[in-house]
């Protein structure tokens with residue numbers, strides 16, 4: 001009986017050393033950059049044995065957390081890199097959980113970018129629709145948009161000033177308008193890009209790009225939701241007619 005116990009303990013010790021030595025442990029981080037070997041190999045496609053995959057002086061983890069691509073030097077943002085050319089940028093692939101280097105993650109003959117653009121689930125080989133949601137928080141002056149609950153982007157906006165408030169409630173995108181002229185008493189903003197029409201209550205309200213101020217984070221508008229051009233182009237391209245909008 002004692003001998004059996006001894007062999008049992010030996011076996012447990014052997015298996016734990018084996019798993020540590022041969023990387024069965026999922027938390028193993030060979031290059032000590034704060035990203036596990038597992039995540040580097042299967043999610044980020046970075047070098048698990050060297051902390052700075054693109055050799056630009058910034059470590060992989062810092063680049064990922066700051067929105068830069070750890071695989072491409074020269075300060076390229078992950079949102080502007082599409083490693084597998086499937087129409088879905090690296091940042092959103094990681095957020096959604098699709099494969100960075102495989103254009104059709106679920107193997108249904110529609111590539112990840114096509115599926116996300118048209119609102120289908122790129123992780124399931126069926127016709128399941130995915131939920132696109134744009135949330136505007138007026139108190140925080142912030143907009144967040146998500147795909148099936150995965151946050152893609154979050155940034156400051158400018159809503160309506162107190163005498164011309166942005167309407168609160170649940171809406172849907174009714175129309176996408178590439179360029180519009182906005183004007184009224186004392187202002188005229190021609191050729192304003194990327195306009196998402198969301199309500200006809202009393203007045204037509206839009207989420208749209210704004211090039212005439214840079215005060216995002218504080219109310220500035222006549223009731224629409226102003227977004228910087230840098231953020232608005234991506235949001236416009238991603239949004240579909242019918243996408244849900246929640247304003248609180």
Ligand SMILES: [Ca+2]
Pocket residue numbers: 029030031032033034035036037040048
């Ligand atoms: Ca690592």
Ligand SMILES: [Ca+2]
Pocket residue numbers: 052053054055056057058059060063070
């Ligand atoms: Ca780097």
Ligand SMILES: [Ca+2]
Pocket residue numbers: 082083084085086087088089090093100
């Ligand atoms: Ca891609």
Ligand SMILES: [Ca+2]
Pocket residue numbers: 104105106107108109110111112115122
């Ligand atoms: Ca697919």
